[in-house]
Amino acid sequence: MNRPRTASITEILPPLHLDRLADRDWDQSCDVLVIGWGAAGACAALEARSQGAEVIVADRFTGGGASAKSGGVVYAGGGTRQQQDAGFSDTPQAMFDYLKHETRGVISDDTLRKFCDDSADNLRWLEGHGARYAHSMPAGGKTSYPADGYFLYYSGNELVPSHGGEQPPAPRGHRTVGKGQCGAVLYGHLKDACLRAAVQPLLQTAARRLVVDDTGRVVGAQLWRLPPGSREAREHARLAARAERWQNFAPGYCDRLRQKISQLERDHGQPILVRARRGVILSTGGFIFNRDLIREHAPKFRRNFKVGATGCDGSGLRLGQSVGAQSERLSRVSAWRFINPPFCWPKGIVVNAQGQRFCNEEVYGATLGQPLCEEQGGQAWLVLDARLRKQAIRQALFGGYWWFQSLPALALMLLKVRKGENPDRLAQVCGMQSGELSGSLQAYNAAARGEIADAFGKSESSRQVLDKGPFYACNISVDNPVFPLGALTLGGLTVDENNGAVLDDNGRRIAGLYSAGRTAIGVASHLYISGLSLADCVFSGRRAGRACTGIDRNADHFIADPLVSHQASAGAPIEQGSPHERTC
Structure with missing residues (x-):
């Protein structure tokens, strides 16, 4: 069930059972293996390393993921x-x-x-x-x-x-202090900290299967690595960088690049086995680039612009599911329809395809985007009168906003904007139900004048009477190419909230397996607000890193490795790098 239909998605294989392996089969060993080197993976690796653990972090690309593409x-x-x-x-x-x-x-x-x-x-x-x-x-x-x-x-x-x-x-x-989108700045600090702490990275290395012992404990993973320094590895890096750089402007072209990336991995990836004595942490991000999973769990968000990185294909989720992990809220998707800036835009009204107002326009973009996609079929209009449109154009031109805020706003108000001399005429040219838009404007204007309470609780400072024609309808629907409506997934693996341990379908911990960030259910898994996901990456990453080193905060006891416990009871010391490290 883990074989993807989409050629650009990491294939996840059934778990490899330990009894089929010999001592010599292990290529590397560590205390903690982190799969996915974004913010959550970096925080997990740093925390585990601070507890004295030997840490390997594997990433399908060169680290960063969606965290490095974020606003920091x-x-x-x-x-x-x-x-x-x-x-x-x-x-x-x-x-x-x-x-x-x-x-x-x-x-x-x-x-x-x-x-x-x-x-x-x-x-x-x-x-x-x-x-x-x-x-x-x-x-x-x-x-x-x-x-x-x-x-x-x-x-x-x-x-x-x-x-x-x-x-x-x-x-x-x-x-994070820096210039531009500061996710790369934050991640750069975390990456440098990992390298200073002697975390060992395995780059251009995709995890395709977990290794389990006869009790079901996760004891390692099988990874596919492109030969370091090879021509194929350089081409892989070049294609990946281009796909991330141009995703906002040419998503179809970037999808084709991702197919080439996956083909390189399938043709030239070399399998290696990594033994994890204490545990494996899954932190590969969400699954917005996995169209199969979106189609199955969140079909209303298929048309949204994908927010994330190429590695957000659900590989961590599917690795967990391959060993019986429980997942939750896979239908929860954060869709971002920001209508600020321009700062005056929220003084307009947002209506659905029938002309009915359905939200408080001053709310955060995801609080608006979720009902727009989930309840309104992805169709909505931002309605302005001539006075407010003039204010908004002036702000977009001279307000000092980012280009990715001002240019789409200007395009939305100037290109293919619908216009009507009065509300009824505007409703007609937009295909709205007769009288609905006029009724929405009349009720809103009454609230703006203080005659009645606003139906959606909008602040007084965000209200403005809309009565100066002509009237304009800006298309803020999901399918408007000049005003993309981005989305990222919020659901993931169910974890023990005390330690980040992954739970199975019966609510029991899967020994040796942990998860953090958007691969797992966390603080941001209901509805997104800016900064909550990165904050959860730090919180859940550090939690998993601590737990993986042996301290279970819930039970307050040391989680002993079966091999080490057996050897210690027999009086035989385990030395770093000895053959015993590579066995179970």
Whole structure:
């Protein structure tokens, strides 16, 4: 069932059973094998290494994954130094109250509370590995991503009254200091820290099967590695870099590049066996590039632009499933329809194909994108009057936004925008139901004048009367090529929240197997807000790294390796690099 129909997807094989292997079959050994070297894998490797473990990290490419392509935003609060320097008082309880509303029970209250309690310390931990964070904040309200020079902002729905708690809202989006999209900056610090800590990387090495003993314990993995320095490895790296660079502009072309990448792996990959004495950590990201899994579990998101990296093909998920792992929430996908900036856009109204308003326009992009795709068939319009459109064009031109914010916004308002002298005429040219758009505008304008409460709880500062014709409908549907609607997957393997151990279909731990980041169920697995996934990579990665070294926080005992326990009881010491390391 793990053989993919899509040629660019990593093939996952049934597990290899230990009784079929001899001492000489193991090519390498370590205490902890991390599969996937993005932010979660790097944090797991660093934590395990800090506990004295010998760590190997394997990556299908050269490391980074979706983390390196991200904005480098870490969701942190509870009183970080940056929050205090910016004049905000935040507490772990206030952060918990807010995230409790966003996460909707995807993890237990105890785990969420620990995530909040550890938040400021985890940010300091990143700083200890070279990452920098600052307190400068952008002016002008919410933004999908702050401009260069600004590194602290409201990255979720903190300013939305219906989402906030009793405490005053605090900014918790901590963008890593750097220029441009700072995910590569953050990952660069983590990668360098791993190399300084003597974590051993195996690059251009794809994991295709796990190795299990007769009790079902995971004791290693079989990997397929391109010969280091070979012509095939150089071509693989070149194609991968091009596929990541041009994905936003030519997704079809990049899909063909990925097929060539997979063909190189199949033709030239050389199998190696790696023994993991303490455990294997799966941290390969999500599965947005696995069209088979999307078609099966989240068909409403098939048309979305794919947010992630080539390695987000569900290989970690499928490796876990190959040994009986349980998975959850595979239908949960975060779809990002940001309508800020321009900062004035949320003062318009968003309506569905019939002309009916269905959301609070000031919410975070994923809070808007999810119902747009899940409930509205991917079809929606942003309606502006002439006054608001003029304001928005001016802001897009002179607001100092990123090009990826201003150019699509201008294209949306200027190219193929629908226009009507009055709401009824606009509804007609957009194919909406007669009278629905007029009714939506009348109710919204009454709320903007303060005559009635807004039906969706929009803040007073985000309302503006829309009554100056002509009226404009900007197509924010999933199929608009000039305004892509990105998506990433949120579901994954079910884990023991105390230690990150992967659970089977009966809720029992699969010995020797752990997971972190978007391969696993975590804090971000219900609905995404900016920075929450990277913060979870740190939290869950460090958790798995600690547990893999032998300390089970739930049971508070040492998880002994069967081989080491047997040898120790017999009085025979195990030396690093001895033949005993390569046996079970």
